[in-house]
Amino acid sequence: MQSFRPFCTFVVLFLLSTTGTVPAVAQSTGTIEGRITNAETGRPLPSVNVLVKGVDQNTRRGTSTGPQGRFTVDGLDPGPYTIQSRFVGYAPLSREVRVAAGETTHLNLTLTPRTVGLEAVEVTAQRQAREAAEKIRKAGIQEASPRDAGELMRTISGTDAVRRGPVGLDPVVRGLRATQVGVYVDGMRTFPAGPARMDSPLSHTGPSTMQSVEVAKGPYALTWGGGQLSAIRVETNDLFSVPRGKGLSGQLRSGYDTNFNSYDLTGTAHGQSGPLAYRIDGAYRQGDDYVAGNGTSVPADFSNREMRAKVGYELGETQRLTAGGGYQQQDDVRYPGRLLNADFFKSGRARLGYEYASGEGLVRSIDANAYGYQTLHTMNNEGKVTYASENFPGPPLRVSVTSDITTFGGRLAAELVPSPDLRLTVGADGYRAYRDAERPFRVVMNGEPTIPPFYESDQIWPGITLADAGVFVQATHLIGAVEATGTVRADAVWAGADETQVTDVYLDIAAPGDRSLTVDALDQQELNASGALMLSVPLSEAWSLSLGGGTAVRTASALERFADRFPSNKAQTSAEFIGNPRLEPERSWQTDLELEARYDNVAFKVSGFARRISNYITLEDAADVEPMLPLPIFAEGPFRYANGSASFFGGETSASFAVLPSLTARLKGSYLWGKNLETDQPALGISPLRSDLSLRWEPPQGRYYVESTLNAAAEQDRVATVLGETPTEGSVTVDLTAGVELGRGVSLDGGVTNLTNTHYVNHLNAKNPYAGTPIPEPGRVFTLNLTVEF
Numbered sequence: 191m192q193s194f195r196p197f198c199t200f201v202v203l204f205l206l207s208t209t210g211t212v213p214a215v216a217q218s219t220g221t222i223e224g225r226i227t228n229a230e231t232g233r234p235l236p237s238v239n240v241l242v243k244g245v246d247q248n249t250r251r252g253t254s255t256g257p258q259g260r261f262t263v264d265g266l267d268p269g270p271y272t273i274q275s276r277f278v279g280y281a282p283l284s285r286e287v288r289v290a291a292g293e294t295t296h297l298n299l300t301l302t303p304r305t306v307g308l309e310a311v312e313v314t315a316q317r318q319a320r321e322a323a324e325k326i327r328k329a330g331i332q333e334a335s336p337r338d339a340g341e342l343m344r345t346i347s348g349t350d351a352v353r354r355g356p357v358g359l360d361p362v363v364r365g366l367r368a369t370q371v372g373v374y375v376d377g378m379r380t381f382p383a384g385p386a387r388m389d390s391p392l393s394h395t396g397p398s399t400m401q402s403v404e405v406a407k408g409p410y411a412l413t414w415g416g417g418q419l420s421a422i423r424v425e426t427n428d429l430f431s432v433p434r435g436k437g438l439s440g441q442l443r444s445g446y447d448t449n450f451n452s453y454d455l456t457g458t459a460h461g462q463s464g465p466l467a468y469r470i471d472g473a474y475r476q477g478d479d480y481v482a483g484n485g486t487s488v489p490a491d492f493s494n495r496e497m498r499a500k501v502g503y504e505l506g507e508t509q510r511l512t513a514g515g516g517y518q519q520q521d522d523v524r525y526p527g528r529l530l531n532a533d534f535f536k537s538g539r540a541r542l543g544y545e546y547a548s549g550e551g552l553v554r555s556i557d558a559n560a561y562g563y564q565t566l567h568t569m570n571n572e573g574k575v576t577y578a579s580e581n582f583p584g585p586p587l588r589v590s591v592t593s594d595i596t597t598f599g600g601r602l603a604a605e606l607v608p609s610p611d612l613r614l615t616v617g618a619d620g621y622r623a624y625r626d627a628e629r630p631f632r633v634v635m636n637g638e639p640t641i642p643p644f645y646e647s648d649q650i651w652p653g654i655t656l657a658d659a660g661v662f663v664q665a666t667h668l669i670g671a672v673e674a675t676g677t678v679r680a681d682a683v684w685a686g687a688d689e690t691q692v693t694d695v696y697l698d699i700a701a702p703g704d705r706s707l708t709v710d711a712l713d714q715q716e717l718n719a720s721g722a723l724m725l726s727v728p729l730s731e732a733w734s735l736s737l738g739g740g741t742a743v744r745t746a747s748a749l750e751r752f753a754d755r756f757p758s759n760k761a762q763t764s765a766e767f768i769g770n771p772r773l774e775p776e777r778s779w780q781t782d783l784e785l786e787a788r789y790d791n792v793a794f795k796v797s798g799f800a801r802r803i804s805n806y807i808t809l810e811d812a813a814d815v816e817p818m819l820p821l822p823i824f825a826e827g828p829f830r831y832a833n834g835s836a837s838f839f840g841g842e843t844s845a846s847f848a849v850l851p852s853l854t855a856r857l858k859g860s861y862l863w864g865k866n867l868e869t870d871q872p873a874l875g876i877s878p879l880r881s882d883l884s885l886r887w888e889p890p891q892g893r894y895y896v897e898s899t900l901n902a903a904a905e906q907d908r909v910a911t912v913l914g915e916t917p918t919e920g921s922v923t924v925d926l927t928a929g930v931e932l933g934r935g936v937s938l939d940g941g942v943t944n945l946t947n948t949h950y951v952n953h954l955n956a957k958n959p960y961a962g963t964p965i966p967e968p969g970r971v972f973t974l975n976l977t978v979e980f
Contacts, residue, residue, distance in 0.1 A: 218267075218268075218291050218292075219264070219265045219266055219267060219268070219289075219291065219292075220264075220266050220267075220268055220289035220290050220291055220292065220293050220294065220295065221262065221263065221264040221265075221266065221289075221293075221294040221295070222242060222262070222263045222264075222266065222271070222273065222287065222289060222294070222295045222297065223260070223261070223262050223294055223295070223296050223297070224240070224260070224261050224273070224296065224297035224298065224299060225255075225258070225259050225260050225261075225297070225298055225299070226238045226240075226255050226259045226261070226275055226277075226299045226300070226301060227259055227298070227299075227300050227301075228280075228300070228301065228303070228547075229300035229301060229302040229303075231547060232430075233259075233547050233549055234255070234257070234258045234259025234260075234549050235255060235259050235277060235280075235301060235549065236254075236255050236256060236257045236258070236259060236549050236550045237254055237255060237277070237550075237607065237610045238254060238255040238259070238261075238275050238276070238277040238301070239252070239254055239275070239276045239277065239610070240252065240253050240254060240255065240261050240263070240273065240274070240275050241273075241274040241275075241276075242263050242266065242271050242272075242273055242274075243271060243272045243274065244267070244269065244270075244271055249266070249267065249271070251263050251266070254610065257549060257550045258549075259549065266289045267289070268289055268290055268291045269288065269289060270286065270287070270288050270289075271286075271287055271288070271289060272284055272285070272286055272287075273285045273286075273287055273297065273299075275299055275301060276668075277301055278607075278610070278611060278612065278613040278666045278667065278668050278673065280301040280302060280303055281301065281302045281303075282301075283299055283300075283301055285297060285299060335445055335447070335939075335940075335973050335975060336397045337356065337357055337447075337450070337452065337454075337475065337477065337492075338356075338357040338358060338359050338392075338393060338397070339359075339392040339393070339395060339396075339397050339400065339403075339424075340352075340353075340357075340358065340359020340360060340361055340390055340392055340393070341359055342397060342403070343359070343361045343362075343392075343405075343422075344359075344952075346405060347842035347843075347844060347858045347859070347860045347880075348363065348364050348407055348840070348841075348842045348860045348862070349361060349362065349363050349364075349405055349407075350362045350877045350952070350954050351390075351952075351954065352367070352759075352875070352954045352955065352956060353527065353952060353954070353955045353956065353965055353967070354387075354388065354525050354526075354527035354528055354955075354956040354965070355388075355489075355490065355492070355523060355524060355525035355526060355527060355528070355532075356450070356477055356480070356490035356491070356492045356523065356524070357393055357492050357494065357520070357523065358388060358389045358390050358393040358523070358525075359390060359392075359393075360387055360390040360759075361373075361390065361392060361422060362875060362877070362954060363405060363407055363420040363422070364407050364408075364420065364799065364801075364838065364840060364862060365838050365840075365862055365864045365873060365875065365876055365877075366419050366420050367759075367875060368387060368747065368759055368760070369381075369417070369418070369744065369747040370418065370419045370420065370744050370776070371418060371419070371420050371421065371422060372411070372414065372415055372417065372418030372420070372421040372422070373390075373391035373392060373421070373422050373424070374414055374415060374421065374422070374423045374424065375391075375392075375394075375395050375424045375426070376424070376425060376426055376514070376541055376559075376561075377541070377543075377559045377561065377601055378539065378541060378559075378561040378563060378597075378599065379415050379597070379599055379621045380392075380394070380563075380597075381595055381597065381623060382565075382595075383535060383537070383565035383566065383567035383593055383594060383595050384532075384567055384569070384591075384593060385591065385593055385627045385650050385651070385748075385749055385753065385756060386528070386749065386756065386757050386758065386759050387759045388525060388528055388530075388532055388567070388569065389520075389532075389535055389565075389567065392422070392424070393520075393535075394518050394535070394537040394565065395424055395426065395518075396456070396473045396475075396494070396496045396518070398443065398454075398456035398458075398471065398473050399426045399427055399458075399471045399473070399496070399498055400424055400425075400426060400427070401425045401426055401427045401428050402424070402425045403422065403423070403424050403425075404422070404423045405420075405421075405422050406420055406421045406422075406423075407420055407782075407799070408420055408722075408738070408740065408742075408778075408780045408782060408799065408801070409720060409721075409722045409740035409741060409742035409778060409780055410677075410722050410724065410738065410740065411423070412662055412664070412677045412678075412679040412720055412721070412722060412740075412742065413603065413615055413617065413662050413664050413677060413679075415601075415619055415621075415658075415660070416619070416658050416660035416679060416681035416718070416720070416743075417658050417681060417683065417718075417743070417744055417745045418742065418744055419742050419744050419776065419778045419803070426471070426498060426500075426514075427458060427460075427469060427471055427498075428469075429460070429467050429468075429469050429500045429501075429502045429512060429514075430462065430467050430502060430504075430510075431460065437461055437463075438459060438460075438461040439459070439460065439461060439979070439980060440457065440458045440459035440460060440979070440980055441456075441457065441458050441977060441978065441979045441980070442455075442456075442457045442977070442978045442980075443455070443456045443457070443975060443976070443977045443978075444456075444975065444976050445940075445973065445974065445975035445976070446973070446974055446975075447477075447971055447972070447973050448970075448971060448972040448973075449480045449481055449968055449969060449970065449971040449972075450477045450478060450480045450490065450968065450971065451477065451478040451479075452475065452476060452477030452478065453475075453476060454473065454474065454475040454476075455473070455474045455475075456471075456472065456473040456474075457471070457472050457473075458470065458471045458472075465503055465504040465505070466501070466502070466503055466504075467500075467501070467502040467503075467504070468499075468500070468501050468502075469499065469500045469501075470497070470498070470499045470500075471496075471497070471498045471499075472495075472496065472497045472498075473494070473495070473496045473497075474494070474495045474496075475492070475493070475494040475495075476492070476493045476494070477490060477491065477492050477493075478490065478491055479491065479524075480968040480969070480971075481968070481969050482949055482966035482967065482968065482969050483944065483947050483948045483949030483950065483966070483967075483969040483970075484949040484966070484969075485969075486966060488526055488965065488966060488968075489524040489525075489526045489531075489573070490524060490526075491522055491523065491524045492520065492521075492522070492523045492524070493520065493521040493522055493523075494518070494519070494520045494521075495518070495519055496516065496517070496518040496519075497516060497517055497518075498514065498515070498516035499514060499515060499516070500512065500513070500514035501513050501514070508546055508547055508548045508549075509544070509545065509546050510543075510544070510545040510546075511543070511544055512541075512542070512543040512544075512545070513540075513541070513542050513543070514540070514541050514543075515538070515539060515540040515541070516538070516539055517536075517537070517538045517539075518535070518536075518537045518538075519534065519535065519536050519537075520532065520534060520535040521533070521534050522534075523535075524573065525569075526958050526965050527955065527956030527957060527958060527959075527965050528569075528956070528959070529571065529574065529576075529589070529757060529764065529959050530569040530570055530571050530574065530589060530590070530591060531569060531570065531571070531572065531573050531574065532567070532568070532569045533568040533569055533570055533590075534566075534567070534568055535565060535566070535567050536565065536566045536567075537563065537564070537565040537566075538563060538564055538565075539561065539562070539563030539564075540561065540562055540563070541559055541560070541561040542559065542560050542561070543557075543558065543559040544556070544557070544558045544559070545557055545558075551607075552606055552607065552608060553604060553605070553606055554605045554606065554607050554613075555604070555605040556602075556603070556604045556605075557601070557602075557603050557604075558600070558601070558602045558603075559600055559601055560598075560599075560600040561598070561599055561600065562596075562597065562598045562599075563596075563597055564594065564595065564596045564597075565594065565595050566593075566594045567591075567592070567593045567594065568590065568591070568592050568593075569590065569591045570588075570589065570590040570591075571587060571588070571589040571590070574960070575960050576589065576960075585633050585634055585635065586633075586634040587631070587632070587633060587634065588630075588631075588632040588633075588634060588639045589629065589630070589631050589632075590629070590630050591627065591628070591629050591650065592627070592628050592630075593625070593626065593627035593628075593650070594625070594626055594627075595623055595624070595625045596623070596624045596625075597621055597622065597623040597624075598621065598622050599619070599620055599621030599622065600619065600620065600621075601617065601618070601619035601620075602617055602618055602619070603615055603616070603617030603618075603619075604616055604617060611667060611668040611669075612665065612666070612667050612668075613665070613666045613667075614663070614664065614665050614666075615662075615663070615664040615665075616662070616663050616664075617661070617662055618659070618660065618661045618662070619659075619660055619662075620657070620658055620659035620660065621657065621658055622655065622656075622657040623655070623656045623657070624653075624654070624655050625651070625653075625654050625655075625656070625748050626651075626653050626654075627649075627650035627651055628648045628649055628650060629648055629649075629650050629756070630648050631645055631648070631819065644818075644819075645818065645819075646693045646694075646695070646818055647691075647693045647754065647818075649691050649692070649693070649754060650753060650754060650756050651687065651748060651749075651752035651753055651754060651756075651769070652687045652688045652689070652690075652691030652692045652752065652754075653687060653688040653691055654685070654686065654687040654688075654748050654751070654752050655684070655685070655686050655687075656683075656684070656685050656745075656748060657683070657684040657685075658681055658682070658683050658684075658745070659681065659682050660679055660680060660681035660682070661679070661680055662677060662678065662679040662680075663677070663678055663679075664676070664677040665677075671727070671728050672725060672726065672727050673725070673726040674723070674724070674725050674726075675723070675724045675725075675726075676721070676722070676723045676724075677721060677722050677723075677740075678719070678720070678721045679719070679720045679721065680717070680718070680719050680720075681716075681717070681718045681719075681720070681743070682715070682716070682717055683715065683716040683717075683718065683745045683775075684713075684714075684715055685713070685714045685715075685716075685745070685746075685751060685771070686712055686713040686714070687712045687713075687751075687752050687771070689712050692712075692752075692754065693754055695754070695755070695768070695815060695816060695818075696752075696754045696768065696769070699768055699769075699770060699815070699830065700712055700771050700772075711771050711772060712752075712771050714751075714771060714772070716745060716775055718743035718745070718775060719743070720740070720741055720742045720743055721740055721741060722738065722739070722740025722741075722742070723738065723739060723740060724736065724737070724738040724739075724782075725737045725738070732787050732788055732789050733785070733786070733787045734785075734786050734787075735783075735784070735785055735786075736782070736783070736784040736785075736786070737781075737782070737783055737784075738781070738782040738783075738784075739779075739780065739781040739782065740779075740780060741777060741778060741779050741780075742777070742778050742780075743775050743776065743777050743778075744775060744776040744777075744778070745775045746770075746773040746775065746776075746807060746831075749769065750769055750770070750773055750807055750831045751769045751770065751771045751773060751831075752769045752771065753767055753768060753769040753831075754768060754769070754818070755767065755768050755815070755817065755818040755819070755828055757959075758809070758829070758831075760807075760808070760809060760831075760874060760913070761809060761829070761874065761913040761914055761915075762874070762910075762913055762914035762915045762916070762956070762957050762964075763826055763827075763913060763914025763957075764826075764914075764957075764959040765826045765827030765828060765829055766815075766817050766818060766819065766827050766828040766829070767809065767827070767828065767829045767830065767831065768812060768815055768828055768829075768830045768831075769830075769831055770830055770831045770832065773805075773807060773831060773832075773833060774805040774833050775805060776803055776804070776805050776806055776807055777803065777804050777805060778801055778802070778803045779801065779802045779803075779804075780799060780800065780801040780802075781799065781800050782797065782798070782799045783797065783798050783799075784796070784797040784798075785797075790848075791847060791848040792845070792846070792847050792848070793845065793846050794843075794844075794845045795843065795844050795845070796841065796842075796843040797841050797842050797843070798839070798840070798841030799838075799839065799840060799841060800837075800838070800839040801837070801838040801839065802835070802836075802837050802838075803835060803836045803837075803838075804835050805833040805834075805835070806833065806834045806835050806836040806866070806867075806868065807831055807832070807833060807834075808831075808832060808833075808834045808836075808866055808868050808869065809829045809830070809831060809832065809913065810829065810830060810832045810868075811827075811829060811830075812827070812828045812829055812830040815828045815830065816828075826914075832868070834866065834867060834868025834869070835867045835868060836864060836865060836866050836867055836868075836873050837864065837865050837867065838862065838863065838864040838865075838873065839863050840860065840861050840862035840863055841860070841861060842858070842859065842860040842861075843857075843858065843859050843860075844856070844857070844858040844859075845857045845858075849885075851890060852887055852888060852889045852890065853885065853886070853887050854885070854886045854888070855883070855884070855885050855886075856882075856883070856884045856885075856886070857881070857882070857883050857884075858881065858882050859879070859880060859881035859882070860877070860879075860880050860881075861879050861880075862876050862877050863876065863908075864876045866910065869910065869912050869913075871909075871910045871911065871912055871913075872908040872909055872910050873910065874910045874913050874915055875915075875953075875954050876906070876908060876953075877906075877953060877954060878903050878904045878905065878906035878918070878920070878953055879903070879904040880901075880902065880903045880904070881902050882899055882900065882901050882902070883899070883900045884897055884898065884899040884900070885897065885898050892931075893930065893931050894928070894929060894930040894931065895927075895928065895929050896926075896927075896928045897926070897927045897928070898924065898925070898926050899924070899925045899926075899927075900922065900923075900924055901921075901922070901923045901924070901925065902920070902921070902922045903920055903921050903922075903950075903952075903953075904920045905917065905918065905919055905920040906918050906953045914957070916957075916964070918951050918952075918953040918964065919950070919951075921948055921950030921951075922948065923943075923944045923945070923946065923948050923950065924944070924945040924946055925941065925942065925943045925944070925945065926941045926942050926945055927939070927940070927941035928940065928941055935978060935979035935980060936976075936977070936978050936979075937976075937977045937979075938974070938975070938976055938977075939975050939977070940972070940973045940974035940975055941972075941973055942970060942971065942972050942973070943968075943970070943971045943973070944967070944968065944969055944970050944971060945970060946970075947969045947970040948969075949966060949969070950966065950967055951964045951965070951966050951967065952967055955967075
């Protein structure tokens with residue numbers, strides 16, 4: 191019996207120790223458990239490298255996530271640790287945690303897919319106070335209260351916009367403009383309907399419907415589409431953002447702006463019932479003339495209404511089907527920077543999509559979409575000085591433009607992960623756009639509109655078709671601590687027009703001396719290759735260096751190929767410009783360098799680039815071309831489009847500093863230089879040196895905020911005088927914004943822009959073609975918005 195007691199004692203002690211009743215060595219350590227998901231989709235990320243480091247640098251434990259994105263690290267001594275997660279194709283993330291003895295610390299981490307391209311900008315749903323990267327969250331969009339997405343582009347370093355009227359501001363990225371900047375909305379390659387971009391590709395998507403915006407400032411968006419030198423990608427409001435079972439929820443928002451005397455009403459409703467998700471967004475906006483800082487009244491009437499709807503169905507855990515569509519109409523838009531005003535824009539679009547995301551295996555995701563859209567556009571000279579003879583040296587005119595664009599396209603891409611350190615994206619995309627535009631021109635004689643004897647044709651361009659089909663491969667590879675991303679792309683391009691609708695003058699340009707060559711001259715094909723490489727190198731715990739370079743090709747636009755003596759967006763002068771179907775595509779060669787540092791309270795980033803464009807599409811005199819409309823406002827020209835070359839360089843810098851837990855200071859600036867080597871003058875539309883300084887007070891609980899911003903722009907005297915560009919003076923303005931949450935889903939926000947009522951002109955703004963002066967920006971504007979969430 192006594193021999194049995196030691197055995198019983200051993201069993202009791204063993205059971206007690208394993209159930210935690212008696213302290214043991216294992217109880218002096220702790221455990222970290224976590225789950226890592228995709229920040230955009232919410233889906234788990236397997237095979238993510240996780241490194242746990244102690245503050246003394248003596249403890250370094252590594253692991254990786256499983257199929258459901260989960261990881262566990264146990265046996266850790268109590269104390270603070272840094273959790274570093276890194277996955278190919280995603281921005282790395284660090285998190286500070288504290289481990290307690292005998293306890294498990296739980297973490298939920300989200301990794302954001304990295305945009306391949308330096309200075310890529312994401313506009314997402316919330317605001318981070320101490321982030322040096324250009325990120326404006328959805329709350330920031332509401333704070334800015336933009337009437338147009340182009341106004342939002344002006345808040346991004348290195349990005350600007352051309353104002354021709356109250357809305358439709360046309361984005362410019364590091365000196366690249368028009369079709370040099372590809373625009374994608376929910377994956378749809380988007381073009382304006384106006385022949386001279388009276389509307390912009392972004393103007394048919396309201397800011398209230400935008401979920402995210404990314405800007406690639408160079409040849410780093412080759413997987414988005416082809417035929418561009420930089421790109422902007424917009425995703426509208428997320429369909430699957432509401433958890434299952436929550437039911438219907440949404441938001442109503444109403445606002446009013448003084449000066450513009452504009453008001454808007456936007457609303458959204460969304461929900462998910464089982465596998466079915468649905469969403470509807472609507473908006474109505476209306477505005478009036480505004481007053482510049484010097485008291486000048488600027489025509490700016492507009493009316494805008496928009497409706498979008500989406501439905502989605504989840505086919506299990508890994509697959510989704512989506513369908514969506516929308517309609518937008520703008521009426522009676524006055525454009526002081528154009529010869530005509532817009533009667534209406536009517537734009538309808540539809541999209542079908544399929545998504546597969548397994549999170550494991552070789553094929554991680556498949557994304558496919560097909561889309562179609564049509565935009566109709568009519569403008570006329572009613573309200574312009576040419577409409578009546580009182581202020582116009584000649585008989586009254588009746589001029590109108592009717593144009594339309596119909597586009598169909600699609601994209602298919604698959605993401606492959608052959609190994610934890612290698613990620614591949616392979617795919618194909620394409621679109622086909624049909625465009626038509628006419629310009630009826632009449633002179634009022636004896637009270638009746640009459641076709642003048644010198645007028646040859648109503649046709650602006652003759653029923654044209656542009657198509658692009660491309661394939662791409664992108665590989666992202668982790669080589670030690672260095673992440674390398676390379677992309678190659680090939681595009682086949684077709685461009686053609688109906689030769690039966692063109693004038694003799696245009697035919698002489700298209701096929702000089704031999705009309706039998708007309709068809710061959712109008713119908714052109716191209717085969718273009720593009721590529722880019724980016725390296726990201728961590729220099730230390732806080733510092734990182736990125737190097738990038740690449741080449742991209744931009745095919746000539748419809749206006750550049752086929753316009754028959756029609757105004758251009760590549761000059762600041764009122765004249766006639768004739769297209770050239772034999773234009774060679776532009777090719778850019780660009781290099782980028784970015785240095786970034788991130789500390790607890792300070793973040794800093796500086797970036798620079800250099801770009802050379804061969805076959806740069808510019809303008810030259812066309813003395814041999816007879817003008818179609820011999821009007822007094824066309825004192826110069828005609829001109830024709832021609833190939834040349836151009837060089838650009840510049841950069842941006844940004845910094846943020848947490849002065850206090852609730853007070854953040856931010857500074858950003860940009861510089862750009864460009865030269866058109868064909869004209870031996872500065873390139874058109876080079877933004878001046880700019881800098882912004884802001885202070886934001888936002889308590890940790892986030893119930894209210896107050897922010898002030900000082901905006902400064904230098905004088906710009908480097909101008910393309912041969913293209914009618916004139917210098918602009920420097921300016922300093924002050925903006926104030928504030929917001930407060932009132933509770934129960936109700937909040938107020940507003941502020942004042944241009945507090946000092948400064949009179950100034952953005953250098954990129956179009957000129958009034960009759961007065962020859964650039965359009966000024968608005969004077970002081972007060973804004974107030976009410977938001978109700980349910």
